[in-house]
Amino acid sequence: MAKEMLKGNVAIAEAAVRAGMEAYFGYPITPQTELLEHLSKRMVEEDRVFVQAESEVAAINMVYGAACTGKRVMTSSSSPGISLMQEGLSYIAGSYIPTVIVDVMRGGPGLGNILPSQGDYWQVTRMAGHGDYRPIVLAPASVQEAIDFTILAFDLAEKYRHIVVIAADGQIGQMMEPAELPVMRPPSTEVPHWALSGAKNRPPNVILSFNLNGADQEKVNIAIQERIALIKAKEQRWVEHYTEDADLLVVGYGTTGRIAFTAVETARENGLKVGLLRPQTLFPFPDDRISELTDNIKSCLVVEMNAGQMLDDVRLAVGGQVPVGYYGRMGGAVPMPEEILEAVEAEYAKLQGV
Amino acid sequence: MDIPMEIVYQRPESLTDTHTHYCPGCGHGIAHRLVAEALDELNMRERTILVAPVGCSVFAYDYFNVDGCVAAHGRAPAMATGMKRLLPDHIVLTYQGDGDLASIGIAEIMHAAARGEKITTIFVNNAIYGMTGGQMAPTTLPGQKTTSSPFGRNTDIAGYPIRMSEILAQLDGSVYVVRRSIHDVQNIRKTKKAILTALKVQEAGLGFSVVEILSNCPTNWGMTAEESLTWVEENMVPYYPLGDFKVRDDAKELV
Ligand SMILES: Cc1ncc(C[n+]2csc(CCOP(=O)(O)OP(=O)(O)O)c2C)c(N)n1
Numbered sequence: 001m002a003k004e005m006l007k008g009n010v011a012i013a014e015a016a017v018r019a020g021m022e023a024y025f026g027y028p029i030t031p032q033t034e035l036l037e038h039l040s041k042r043m044v045e046e047d048r049v050f051v052q053a054e055s056e057v058a059a060i061n062m063v064y065g066a067a068c069t070g071k072r073v074m075t076s077s078s079s080p081g082i083s084l085m086q087e088g089l090s091y092i093a094g095s096y097i098p099t100v101i102v103d104v105m106r107g108g109p110g111l112g113n114i115l116p117s118q119g120d121y122w123q124v125t126r127m128a129g130h131g132d133y134r135p136i137v138l139a140p141a142s143v144q145e146a147i148d149f150t151i152l153a154f155d156l157a158e159k160y161r162h163i164v165v166i167a168a169d170g171q172i173g174q175m176m177e178p179a180e181l182p183v184m185r186p187p188s189t190e191v192p193h194w195a196l197s198g199a200k201n202r203p204p205n206v207i208l209s210f211n212l213n214g215a216d217q218e219k220v221n222i223a224i225q226e227r228i229a230l231i232k233a234k235e236q237r238w239v240e241h242y243t244e245d246a247d248l249l250v251v252g253y254g255t256t257g258r259i260a261f262t263a264v265e266t267a268r269e270n271g272l273k274v275g276l277l278r279p280q281t282l283f284p285f286p287d288d289r290i291s292e293l294t295d296n297i298k299s300c301l302v303v304e305m306n307a308g309q310m311l312d313d314v315r316l317a318v319g320g321q322v323p324v325g326y327y328g329r330m331g332g333a334v335p336m337p338e339e340i341l342e343a344v345e346a347e348y349a350k351l352q353g354v
Numbered sequence: 355m356d357i358p359m360e361i362v363y364q365r366p367e368s369l370t371d372t373h374t375h376y377c378p379g380c381g382h383g384i385a386h387r388l389v390a391e392a393l394d395e396l397n398m399r400e401r402t403i404l405v406a407p408v409g410c411s412v413f414a415y416d417y418f419n420v421d422g423c424v425a426a427h428g429r430a431p432a433m434a435t436g437m438k439r440l441l442p443d444h445i446v447l448t449y450q451g452d453g454d455l456a457s458i459g460i461a462e463i464m465h466a467a468a469r470g471e472k473i474t475t476i477f478v479n480n481a482i483y484g485m486t487g488g489q490m491a492p493t494t495l496p497g498q499k500t501t502s503s504p505f506g507r508n509t510d511i512a513g514y515p516i517r518m519s520e521i522l523a524q525l526d527g528s529v530y531v532v533r534r535s536i537h538d539v540q541n542i543r544k545t546k547k548a549i550l551t552a553l554k555v556q557e558a559g560l561g562f563s564v565v566e567i568l569s570n571c572p573t574n575w576g577m578t579a580e581e582s583l584t585w586v587e588e589n590m591v592p593y594y595p596l597g598d599f600k601v602r603d604d605a606k607e608l609v
């Protein structure tokens with residue numbers, strides 16, 4: 001397929017259709033709404049399910065019910081809506097069923113604004129719902145990656161029977177750039193053995209996140225943790241630039257990762273030994289690779305559009321071996337490459353003992 | 355002498371042989387049996403999916419011999435919506451208490467009804483939060499004592515009970531909305547008939563159907579089973595009149 005000019009939100013929506021998504025449930029919220037609008041047309045054209053829910057609480061529970069049938073389903077929202085979905089996500093996590101959700105993050109806290117932000121890093125990587133669970137979190141830095149990660153999200157969700165969050169920010173959702181959509185993949189006709197499909201010629205299937213017996217509920221938790229350990233071992237994804245001889249490693253994801261790349265390139269042109277690691281999975285966080293790189297770098301700089309959330313994960317990966325600096329903007333402010341370059345130069349200067 | 359034997363009463367196929375945890379005399383057991391008999395009679399068991407609520411009937415998935423799940427508190431109609439949209443030929447049931455449906459889940463039930471979701475809701479109204487030990491529900495009667503309205507429900511502080519059937523009947527998406535009671539045999543029979551009709555409405559794809567069932571909670575009402583049934587008749591029925599609040603024209607032949 002040829003490249004075309006696509007807006008991030010529309011690209012994710014169309015990629016989901018082409019990934020064989022059979023039902024979508026959502027509630028309007030900027031800067032994600034084009035996603036819902038696109039699907040309100042496309043899902044009907046494809047004779048699939050589109051429901052505009054009465055709230056994000058309802059949307060995620062519709063997703064929960066729909067996912068129980070074993071078919072590919074999705075919802076999307078932006079930060080305040082994701083807050084509302086945390087209840088449903090906790091139930092889904094406890095039920096061991098695949099689900100894809102898209103968070104096009106905006107400025108907070110509270111109603112905040114509709115500008116790009118990465119303020120949901122903790123909310124989506126830790127999950128703000130109750131109980132112990134971690135979803136897989138994919139952070140696209142371009143419209144193309146948003147498309148590719150949408151396809152990947154459905155595959156990973158099914159593979160691990162797990163929640164996958166596509167954590168985009170308002171910038172990725174709203175911008176247009178050339179990208180290539182995948183070919184149409186028809187919905188699967190296979191019904192997974194665990195799905196609810198009617199107890200015909202088999203004992204009833206039951207899907208629940210409930211167990212009054214403490215020992216049994218602990219077993220459920222152990223199973224969840226084993227799955228998460230497997231995901232951690234197998235699914236860490238990232239991209240690197242100029243890391244071979246870097247003294248300073250910049251770590252940024254999504255929009256900030258992309259802006260940081262521009263800053264790092266300029267720094268290289270200026271002769272600074274700076275590299276970039278851009279996590280594509282925020283969970284599992286690529287900490288194995290970061291801790292490997294820690295042996296060779298002298299310092300680290302984290303850049304985000306929040307007050308320093310991934311910063312925690314980088315610190316954990318670095319394990320106190322090198323200093324970890326931070327540069328961030330908040331509340332919908334997007335850093336310019338020059339600002340990041342300045343932060344890079346300041347961090348670099350510390351290394352030279354200037 | 356050979357006495358000819360005939361089975362006149364047995365467990366419906368749609369119920370499992372699990373012993374329920376319901377208190378002696380609790381109306382949930384009766385409501386379960388009626389739903390199960392209706393599923394058997396309509397030959398629906400093998401394509402039914404039950405959405406159990408949070409409340410005393412949270413274990414319903416274990417008692418019904420059908421595919422099932424447990425929703426978050428109040429969210430059963432949303433979950434059922436997701437399922438039914440993807441499995442339009444299946445029978446999707448929610449079974450909900452009054453706290454679940456009329457309090458925390460009032461948005462979900464109203465919108466499921468308004469959208470005309472082709473699901474059936476069995477709404478067991480016992481005027482109290484049974485599972486959490488007898489607190490005030492949105493359906494608790496004025497003056498009724500509960501563990502969170504120890505002086506009796508004071509409408510100045512706690513407002514008034516909600517008559518859900520009357521409200522749901524107002525929505526264009528609802529097709530069959532009736533209130534029944536299980537306080538005596540005659541009413542139990544009527545309840546069963548209503549459940550049959552509600553399921554037929556779903557089968558015919560007409561829209562949303564709900565049977566509100568006035569029920570008892572002897573344990574949290576602090577009564578014997580028998581006293582509690584009298585209490586339903588003498589106190590609940592006057593506040594929550596029995597009857598058909600909506601039988602849309604296209605559903606009339608299914609009654
Ligand atoms: C979000 C949430 N809030 C509160 C509870 C606690 N809770 C469990 S059951 C229940 C009330 C159930 O009452 P009702 O729906 O009337 O059903 P009954 O037990 O009377 O059959 C409550 C408040 C919960 N499980 N989840």
Ligand code: SF4
Nearest residue numbers: 376377380410484571
């Ligand atoms: S507490 Fe009340 S509603 Fe719950 S099982 Fe006992 S009698 Fe029934």
